Amino acid sequence: xxxxxxxxxxxxxxxxxxxxxxxxxxxxxxxxxxxxxxxxxxxxxxxxxxxxxxxxxxxxxxxxxxxxxxxxxxxxxxxxxxxxxxxxxxxxxxxxxxxxxxxxxxxxxxxxxxxxxxxxxxxxxxxxxxxxxxxxxxxxxxxxxxxxxxxxxxxxxxxxxxxxxxxxxxxxxxxxxxxxxxxxxxxxxxxxxxxxxxxxxxxxxxxxxxxxxxxxxxxxxxxxxxxxxxxxxxxxxxxxxxxxxxxxxxxxxxxxxxxxxxxxxxxxxxxxxxxxxxxxxxxxxxxxxxxxxxxxxxxxxxxxxxxxxxxxxxxxxxxxxxxxxxxxxxxxxxxxxxxxxxxxxxxxxxxxxxxxxxxxxxxxxxxxxxxxxxxxxxxxxxxxxxxxxxxxxxxxxxxxxxxxxxxxxxxxxxxxxxxxxxxxxxxxxxxxxxxxxxxxxxxxxxxxxxxxxxxxxxxxxxxxxxxxxxxxxxxxxxxxxxxxxxxxxxxxxxxxxxxxxxxxxxxxxxxxxxxxxxxxxxxxxxxxxxxxxxxxxxxxxxxxxxxxxxxxxxxxx
Amino acid sequence: xxxxxxxxxxxxxxxxxxxxxxxxxxxxxxxxxxxxxxxxxxxxxxxxxxxxxxxxxxxxxxxxxxxxxxxxxxxxxxxxxxxxxxxxxxxxxxxxxxxxxxxxxxxxxxxxxxxxxxxxxxxxxxxxxxxxxxxxxxxxxxxxxxxxxxxxxxxxxxxxxxxxxxxxxxxxxxxxxxxxxxxxxxxxxxxxxxxxxxxxxxxxxxxxxxxxxxxxxxxxxxxxxxxxxxxxxxxxxxxxxxxxxxxxxxxxxxxxxxxxxxxxxxxxxxxxxxxxxxxxxxxxxxxxxxx
Numbered sequence: 001x002x003x004x005x006x007x008x009x010x011x012x013x014x015x016x017x018x019x020x021x022x023x024x025x026x027x028x029x030x031x032x033x034x035x036x037x038x039x040x041x042x043x044x045x046x047x048x049x050x051x052x053x054x055x056x057x058x059x060x061x062x063x064x065x066x067x068x069x070x071x072x073x074x075x076x077x078x079x080x081x082x083x084x085x086x087x088x089x090x091x092x093x094x095x096x097x098x099x100x101x102x103x104x105x106x107x108x109x110x111x112x113x114x115x116x117x118x119x120x121x122x123x124x125x126x127x128x129x130x131x132x133x134x135x136x137x138x139x140x141x142x143x144x145x146x147x148x149x150x151x152x153x154x155x156x157x158x159x160x161x162x163x164x165x166x167x168x169x170x171x172x173x174x175x176x177x178x179x180x181x182x183x184x185x186x187x188x189x190x191x192x193x194x195x196x197x198x199x200x201x202x203x204x205x206x207x208x209x210x211x212x213x214x215x216x217x218x219x220x221x222x223x224x225x226x227x228x229x230x231x232x233x234x235x236x237x238x239x240x241x242x243x244x245x246x247x248x249x250x251x252x253x254x255x256x257x258x259x260x261x262x263x264x265x266x267x268x269x270x271x272x273x274x275x276x277x278x279x280x281x282x283x284x285x286x287x288x289x290x291x292x293x294x295x296x297x298x299x300x301x302x303x304x305x306x307x308x309x310x311x312x313x314x315x316x317x318x319x320x321x322x323x324x325x326x327x328x329x330x331x332x333x334x335x336x337x338x339x340x341x342x343x344x345x346x347x348x349x350x351x352x353x354x355x356x357x358x359x360x361x362x363x364x365x366x367x368x369x370x371x372x373x374x375x376x377x378x379x380x381x382x383x384x385x386x387x388x389x390x391x392x393x394x395x396x397x398x399x400x401x402x403x404x405x406x407x408x409x410x411x412x413x414x415x416x417x418x419x420x421x422x423x424x425x426x427x428x429x430x431x432x433x434x435x436x437x438x439x440x441x442x443x444x445x446x447x448x449x450x451x452x453x454x455x456x457x458x459x460x461x462x463x464x465x466x467x468x469x470x471x472x473x474x475x476x477x478x479x480x481x482x483x484x485x486x487x488x489x490x491x492x493x494x495x496x497x498x499x500x501x502x503x504x505x506x507x508x509x510x511x512x513x514x515x516x517x518x519x520x521x522x523x524x525x526x527x528x529x530x531x532x533x534x535x536x537x538x539x540x541x542x543x544x545x546x547x548x549x550x551x552x553x554x555x556x557x
Numbered sequence: 558x559x560x561x562x563x564x565x566x567x568x569x570x571x572x573x574x575x576x577x578x579x580x581x582x583x584x585x586x587x588x589x590x591x592x593x594x595x596x597x598x599x600x601x602x603x604x605x606x607x608x609x610x611x612x613x614x615x616x617x618x619x620x621x622x623x624x625x626x627x628x629x630x631x632x633x634x635x636x637x638x639x640x641x642x643x644x645x646x647x648x649x650x651x652x653x654x655x656x657x658x659x660x661x662x663x664x665x666x667x668x669x670x671x672x673x674x675x676x677x678x679x680x681x682x683x684x685x686x687x688x689x690x691x692x693x694x695x696x697x698x699x700x701x702x703x704x705x706x707x708x709x710x711x712x713x714x715x716x717x718x719x720x721x722x723x724x725x726x727x728x729x730x731x732x733x734x735x736x737x738x739x740x741x742x743x744x745x746x747x748x749x750x751x752x753x754x755x756x757x758x759x760x761x762x763x764x765x766x767x768x769x770x771x772x773x774x775x776x777x778x779x780x781x782x783x784x785x786x787x788x789x790x791x792x793x794x795x796x797x798x799x800x801x802x803x804x805x806x807x808x809x810x811x812x813x814x815x816x817x818x819x820x821x822x823x824x825x826x827x828x829x830x831x832x833x834x835x836x837x838x839x840x841x842x843x844x845x846x847x848x
Contacts (some may be wrong), residue, residue, distance in 0.1 A: 010804050148662065149745040343566050343597040346616050349659055388605075390597050392566035406570065425604050425756050485763050520757055522764070524748035525712035529722055538713075542603060549605045 010284035015441045026324035028369040031411030033318050045319035058310045075400040086139035093132030101126050106482045108232045120244040126420045133169050139276040153359050155334040157176050167282045175275040176252035181263035182214045189405025194238040207231025213256050217262035297333040301401040304331035304412050308402040329366045338395035339449045346390050355385025357397040365412050383421040386412055428549050429519035436514030467540050470501040471532040476527030476537045482520050493517040497537055513548050558683055559589035560629035566597050567785045574829025578633050578814035586684050598638040604666055613664040614642030615656045616794055619665040628673045633784035636675040637709030637717055644716045666720035675710055677783050681727045686734050694822040696736030700843035704732050704739045705773035707784045708748040737822040743776035744768050751790040778839050780810040788812055796834040809837040
């Protein structure tokens with residue numbers, strides 16, 4: 001009764017969840033083009049696009065992708081063989097358990113006339129599939145604990161999934177183990193299926209105690225070889241057609257041997273009933289939770305693989321590209337393969353902003369796309385991570401579910417820009433111009449050399465202290481191609497290179513930082529090359545940019 | 558001779574023909590390349606956080622050291638960044654210790670045992686003009702090229718040690734070995750403008766237009782570059798933002814391996830000539846037929 005109710009509740013939640021998820025593929029807006037196209041347009045474009053693919057030669061591509069990328073998972077294998085082994089174990093173990101065991105009434109029973117859960121090959125296979133999943137989970141946990149990049153990116157959602165699947169598996173194994181040792185189950189089965197007199201019953205008990213792992217509360221009376229022989233005969237008549245030796249259920253049998261000392265206590269406490277509840281409730285929780293969790297990738301990842309295999313950036317309808325972007329957010333398995341190979345992953349060791357890493361950036365994009373209200377601090381973190389990315393394409397080529405990450409990142413920048421968060425340096429210069437830009441325009445103001453030793457303080461580039469050698473020959477300003485670009489450079493750029501050097505000599509850091517010259521520096525090193533005094537002009541400007549940026553990012557904490 | 562190939566971030570997606578043409582030419586000249594999964598050299602992040610840049614470049618140097626291979630890079634910004642990082646690590650032991658502490662997590666260590674070379678340096682110094690000349694089967698006749706050195710390989714000369722910063726010649730000589738004439742033009746050694754692209758587009762374009770117009774005025778048929786970012790600026794950015802709807806291209810830009818490869822008798826398609834956004838097919842008019 002509880003079983004049916006909880007199953008139906010789980011199915012309803014599952015169904016609603018799937019609808020909500022799929023609806024989001026047509027609702028979430030990512031990128032500039034998304035503003036102009038309605039969800040309705042996206043739905044019809046998706047339907048016509050899908051039909052067009054199915055009724056064309058592209059269907060062959062889909063079939064190829066199904067075998068190579070969905071069933072064989074070659075992209076995972078290419079990225080890391082251990083990860084592939086791990087996922088193969090979990091994938092096939094879980095899928096086969098789902099089909100053969102969980103759905104036994106719908107699949108196994110109709111397909112196999114001799115199907116019983118307790119008879120071979122099914123008894124063995126169920127344990128084999130379970131062992132595969134357990135092996136896969138152990139490897140997965142090991143990787144997340146010991147591979148540095150994996151440890152950094154592990155989040156609660158990854159742990160929940162492993163825990164949930166682990167509970168289902170382990171409860172199932174213990175359930176079978178408690179059934180093996182259960183003397184009450186033995187009695188129930190005998191009452192229902194066997195016609196035996198007392199002697200035969202005793203001998204059957206002996207046989208089952210010896211070879212089938214049942215633990216009886218009192219030692220079985222008849223135990224000699226004749227009794228066992230009689231027991232075996234009774235077994236063959238009444239039990240054998242549905243019961244293979246439990247040693248074939250190697251996982252459960254092993255556990256049953258382990259719990260034998262307390263078997264009677266467990267049986268009398270009806271442990272197999274409680275384990276049964278735990279097992280199916282955990283399974284139904286997983287079912288209901290599926291659309292809202294990483295588990296959903298089982299459905300969305302193949303969709304991403306199919307879509308990206310047949311969609312062509314130059315010919316695909318914009319409406320479908322928009323839908324694909326939203327769908328890809330659900331297809332991500334948070335496997336962090338992208339982050340492990342990210343070209344700027346090393347920067348994360350210096351700047352502790354996890355949105356630098358693609359797998360975490362994608363989660364931020366999901367938050368943005370879902371319409372979640374993000375505060376300024378959060379958006380600045382995302383902006384920083386987004387623009388540290390160099391668009392090198394490696395994450396895209398590595399993604400095992402074929403997500404077009406490059407396209408997502410470029411769209412994300414469009415969305416950030418619309419929110420008022422441009423490229424990092426562009427943002428910094430604008431804020432500093434607002435705050436400090438006016439300081440030296442006021443010709444009446446007295447210039448007071450600042451306290452503090454700027455020379456000792458400018459240590460980032462390790463050579464910036466050279467500004468103190470400057471004797472104002474103006475060579476740097478005269479060879480600068482940026483200065484030479486303007487009729488009136490002071491108007492556009494503010495203080496010019498030699499003037500900035502002089503400001504620093506006077507300790508006037510704010511006056512120096514408020515100038516566009518710093519941000520318009522081409523870094524072409526003409527100034528530094530020609531300076532007669534060895535002032536590292538370009539490097540000083542780099543240091544000033546660093547200081548400005550650090551000051552701004554630290555202010556908000 | 559074998560090098561660890563450091564492509565940098567922009568080539569695979571934005572200028573893939575630079576890699577293909579370079580591999581073809583280096584193979585013909587018997588230079589071996591080992592592919593290593595490197596990271597970004599840190600050039601873009603240097604504007605925000607210098608330590609991140611130094612660690613990025615240091616990791617690349619340490620990875621190559623662990624394979625006992627020198628680095629060959631086709632990008633001049635990467636070249637300048639790696640050389641600068643090496644210079645900093647050599648001259649500041651505290652910095653080196655700090656960086657090595659971070660690299661130790663991956664069992665990497667920077668010890669300063671290997672050299673960083675740009676593609677052009679390898680061709681000029683390690684292969685040599687006479688060897689290259691022998692492989693030229695279809696020299697150019699009458700082709701005028703505005704050789705663009707770029708800035709990050711030339712300066713700061715104390716650090717990069719690529720060529721004479723005021724009167725460099727190695728790139729010109731590499732161009733001329735193909736039979737083309739490397740013309741004089743006043744803005745030759747100026748930056749292409751790309752470092753400001755995405756930060757101050759108007760200024761970046763102003764600088765690029767000045768360069769292109771100066772090169773065109775000097776009588777050149779095309780620019781020749783040997784840097785990923787320079788090619789992006791003179792090819793992609795020129796096509797999309799300067800030429801505009803009228804498609805008024807000032808001058809096409811060709812990558813040096815493409816220029817050399819054609820003169821070595823290689824197929825234009827294989828060299829990725831059709832991948833350039835502005836087709837440099839004008840070059841083909843000047844190729845002499847095979848001897």
